[in-house]
Amino acid sequence: xxxxxQIPAALSVPEGENLVLNCSFTDSAxxxxxxxxxxxxxxxxxxLLIQSSQREQTSGRLNASLDKSSGRSTLYxxxxxxxxxxxxxxxxxxxGGTSYGKLTFGQGxxxxxxx
Amino acid sequence: xxxxxxxPSRVICxxxxxxxxxxxxxxxxxxxxxxxxxxxKQSLMLMATxxxxxxxxxxxxxxxxxxxxxxxxxxxxxxxxxxxxxxxSSFYICSAxxxxxxxxxxxxxxxxxxxxxx
Numbered sequence: 001x002x003x004x005x006q007i008p009a010a011l012s013v014p015e016g017e018n019l020v021l022n023c024s025f026t027d028s029a030x031x032x033x034x035x036x037x038x039x040x041x042x043x044x045x046x047x048l049l050i051q052s053s054q055r056e057q058t059s060g061r062l063n064a065s066l067d068k069s070s071g072r073s074t075l076y077x078x079x080x081x082x083x084x085x086x087x088x089x090x091x092x093x094x095x096g097g098t099s100y101g102k103l104t105f106g107q108g109x110x111x112x113x114x115x
Numbered sequence: 116x117x118x119x120x121x122x123p124s125r126v127i128c129x130x131x132x133x134x135x136x137x138x139x140x141x142x143x144x145x146x147x148x149x150x151x152x153x154x155x156k157q158s159l160m161l162m163a164t165x166x167x168x169x170x171x172x173x174x175x176x177x178x179x180x181x182x183x184x185x186x187x188x189x190x191x192x193x194x195x196x197x198x199x200x201x202x203x204s205s206f207y208i209c210s211a212x213x214x215x216x217x218x219x220x221x222x223x224x225x226x227x228x229x230x231x232x233x
Contacts, residue, residue, distance in 0.1 A: 031218075031219055032219050034221060034222065036224070041206075041227070041229070042226055042227060043119075043121070043208050043224040043225050043226040043227045044159075044208070044210075044224035045224070046221045046222070046223060046224070049219075049221040051219050089158065089159075091222075093222075101147075101164070101215070102149075102161055102164065103149075103161070103222060105158040105159050106158065107157070107158050108158055
């Protein structure tokens with residue numbers, strides 16, 4: 001059964017800092033990995049999707065990497081802003097077993113960027 | 116970007132009422148839609164996967180007679196919580212993907228429905 005772990009559970013940083021969020025997964029049989037952002041009381045906003053054959057994806061100040069063989073991904077946020085404050089969720093789409101075709105989510109990292 | 120619209124955003128009703136939640140993909144045809152439930156300070160729990168024109172596949176422990184899912188068209192799926200009770204109070208989120216669930220397309224989410232049963 002796929003398990004996804006995110007570290008740290010919470011992070012508080014001053015505005016302007018570069019930061020890294022970590023995600024690890026136990027089963028490397030995946031189609032892709034997706035990073036999401038969730039604001040309080042809202043649904044999920046897709047940030048980046050990395051296919052299993054890819055190593056990284058970039059969008060603006062966000063860069064996500066994937067090392068499928070070691071079961072790890074990182075989300076790098078450059079020059080953080082107060083508007084980046086949210087919960088960040090990592091999810092992998094399974095390519096085998098009971099997780100086939102489904103997203104398995106981590107517990108999320110709660111990010112607070114203070115002015 | 117792709118948009119998934121979920122309605123209503125909040126429902127407050129009496130115990131025993133049935134509640135219907137709609138999920139629409141606004142700018143793409145969603146072959147596959149998903150329904151999730153999220154408890155406070157927890158991550159998303161998949162309830163069921165629905166494919167257009169066929170019966171939904173429910174996750175273990177989810178009562179199919181309690182949570183009725185219909186995916187009648189490529190742009191609409193509905194979740195009906197039948198005879199809702201206070202323990203059904205939760206945040207329900209729908210999601211849609213262009214293509215089959217084993218595709219490499221991103222999965223897009225609605226804004227969720229906060230269901231409160233009194």
